[in-house]
Amino acid sequence: GAVVSQHPSRVICKSGTSVKIECRSLDFQATTMFWYRQFPKQSLMLMATSNEGSKATYEQGVEKDKFLINHASLTLSTLTVTSAHPEDSSFYICSAIPSGGQDIQYFGAGTRLSVL
Amino acid sequence: AQRVTQPEKLLSVFKGAPVELKCNYSYSGSPELFWYVQYSRQRLQLLLRHISRESIKGFTADLNKGETSFHLKKPFAQEEDSAMYYCALNPGTYKYIFGTGTRLKVLA
Numbered sequence: 001g002a003v004v005s006q007h008p009s010r011v012i013c014k015s016g017t018s019v020k021i022e023c024r025s026l027d028f029q030a031t032t033m034f035w036y037r038q039f040p041k042q043s044l045m046l047m048a049t050s051n052e053g054s055k056a057t058y059e060q061g062v063e064k065d066k067f068l069i070n071h072a073s074l075t076l077s078t079l080t081v082t083s084a085h086p087e088d089s090s091f092y093i094c095s096a097i098p099s100g101g102q103d104i105q106y107f108g109a110g111t112r113l114s115v116l
Numbered sequence: 117a118q119r120v121t122q123p124e125k126l127l128s129v130f131k132g133a134p135v136e137l138k139c140n141y142s143y144s145g146s147p148e149l150f151w152y153v154q155y156s157r158q159r160l161q162l163l164l165r166h167i168s169r170e171s172i173k174g175f176t177a178d179l180n181k182g183e184t185s186f187h188l189k190k191p192f193a194q195e196e197d198s199a200m201y202y203c204a205l206n207p208g209t210y211k212y213i214f215g216t217g218t219r220l221k222v223l224a
Contacts, residue, residue, distance in 0.1 A: 004159075032210060034211070034212075042216065042217075043202065043214050043215065043216040043217050044160075044202070044214050046211060046212075049211060093159075093160070095160075097210055103148070103206060103210055104150075104162055104165070105162075105210070105212060106162075107152075107159045107160040107161065108159060109158070109159040110159065
């Protein structure tokens with residue numbers, strides 16, 4: 001089946017530093033990937049839609065300069081949390097949709113970000 | 117407005133009892149609905165989608181357009197069914213709208 005790899009699974013950083021999270025589709029190409037944020041015991045909140053070769057589309061209220069998304073290839077999207085602060089601590093999850101086929105989202109295992 | 121509602125945050129049932137996880141949606145077009153499951157310490161994974169009309173791990177879900185519902189059912193719950201279940205709507209843009217999730221606990 002389709003596998004999405006997300007790295008790192010956990011990261012701890014100091015306030016003010018930037019953190020990059022990678023999302024890779026291992027056995028399929030993905031024109032579209034999504035980035036979510038999940039708060040404890042809450043549902044997934046869509047942050048942005050990552051489109052290969054073009055700019056990401058951000059949801060209302062999500063700072064594009066804070067959460068930089070790059071989708072440089074059909075198998076890789078990255079989310080960079082710039083100048084992270086404690087309030088950015090959360091669980092970030094990516095998903096990918098196989099290009100030209102079924103519209104099922106396949107999810108990564110998530111990244112737990114802790115900003116000290 | 118497009119919305120998915122899962123009214124129960126937590127559902128506890130005994131092993132062998134029937135399970136029904138409720139999902140209601142609000143969407144003006146023809147909906148495409150999914151159930152995703154997240155087992156403890158695992159990633160979110162697709163359980164089933166309404167167009168497949170199949171049974172996965174004993175679970176079924178029928179789309180009821182009249183009641184705008186897509187409830188997930190299983191006749192006999194197993195302990196390994198304990199997980200977080202999310203109902204999701206694809207409004208045609210691939211940007212899923214997720215419900216808030218229901219935690220299912222199957223008691224021995």
